[in-house]
Amino acid sequence: MARLCAWVLVGLALAGCGAAPSGGEAGGGDVAAAAVAADPAFVAAQEAWRAERRADLRRPDGWASLVGLHWIELPAHYVGSGPTAGIRLAKGPERMGLLQQQRGQVFFTPEADARLTVDGEPAQGRFELFPESSPTPTVIGFDDGRGLVTLIERGGRKALRVKHAEAETLVRMGELDYWPADPSWRIQARFVPHPPGRTIQIVDILGQQEAQPNPGVVEFERDGVPYRLEALEGEDGGLFLVFADRTSGHESYAAGRYLSTAAPAAEGSVVVDFNRAYNPPCVFSDFATCPLPPAENRLDLAVTAGEKRYARP
Template identity: 35%
Template sequence: MTTEATTTDLHAFTETWLEWYRAQETRLADPHGFLAVTGLHWLDDRSQRFPDAPGAWHTGPEGVVVALDEGEELVVDGTPVRGEHHFGVIPERGGVNAVWGDAVIEVARRGGQDIVRPRHSDAPLRTAFTGTPAYAPDPRWAVTGRYIPFDAPRPTTVGAAVEGLEHVYDAPGRIEFELDGRQLSLTAFPGSGGGRLLVLFTDATSGVTTYAANRALSVEAPAADGTVVLDFNRASNLPCAYTDLATCPLPPAENRLPVAIEAGQKIPRERGGS
């Protein structure tokens, strides 16, 4: 391959990575994205009021209920609601976004518990956001691996960014790959549809140049022969890297890589990164 061709390929690789990076930042800084979260409120059978959301909230066997005061209104699935509103039973990792004026009130279930997590576009974390530091993209970190499905999905319990909370994922298989002459593997979780996979991991950069608790990598659906590409240039921070108001899962123990993955997003400036 000529030097000119190599330069052209690297330019195209970098441009594609920049598109991904900008999309990540846009989602994060959305007016009602994770940087806009102002509170993480855990519900139980007691009626509770919160300073950043309307009404009084509780949950029980029939799901989440809010009792709105006179003059208060939420818009749920495009429909204005007043008085008492029943959200019903919310599935694990599911949620409903209710609009309250310029804010969004997220009603969700995480780790078997119902939560209310308001999002206000004027939250200081969002308005002060200046972007996430990242390693320069390098094709050497786009590694070809092989996906090996388990005989049956394996229920895998992992910790969470919130102490005492646990998440359970049905891991469909693992990905084996080689990096710098070392044979490595990662347990994969279901991804965002279409056969995609999600890998949560730490490595030798975690807590040094990258966020200590976790990073995430989305993997396209495996080819017919099991081939996948692990492009660590796209290793991204989860919301807990920016805010304590997130319930992000931690990687399973076997996904703590003993190598330094000097690629992808670094420690956010909000956590002291540079």
């Protein structure tokens, strides 16, 4: 029900930006922009990024390998793939072990014959599970390393995230589709920082809301029209942008796309390459908890660049 409610929220949020743009709207110059010739080096760099993107998705522990997301509701759960398990896994040993919550901590006691590992070493006795957000997250391995279990926290709740190298979504993963590489969508933008400590409320695909660090706003122009995107913290000092646009729900994924940038320069300049806009993990699996675009990041612009909508095989 939570996921259904989130999809309703998405549909309502994108209703105003899903119609096809007319010639007088902000996206009207895209036909001319698409005619810009891309030099071979630019195209080769984009193709290399796309190949890396697909290879990352197809890793045995990549997003397409998700096979379960199990919320921890009780003080104790038996975990396994067998019919008597309180948390029943799609794959793995019938009886994996006992999961317990105590004073905000999570512990796991493996079954003697489950052949589990903890952070790559054979599991021996009861141990604490540290979440993915911690400096030293715990990884439980099963099925000779083909399966992995980690602990995640979302909106004050805890869940087991389960991946497996033989997940159907991974084994049968289809091709990714993109708009043609277009240098006009590699835009020199400006980063305007917010006061330190500012956050923004982000809703995920399950309808859960959480405050995320909001370091600043990215300002750019397209066809002479100014636009703004609120930024989240990215990797290595870079920015993470979650946005929807006039292609959302049509040529691209309805719930928006993601885009990462390098760290802004000291004077605030930052390159936003929409050719590298990509689909969130929930496109490939029902077990991801994808953040949705905040209201400020629903662009009245058709971003005809980057990854298109994915159809699961």
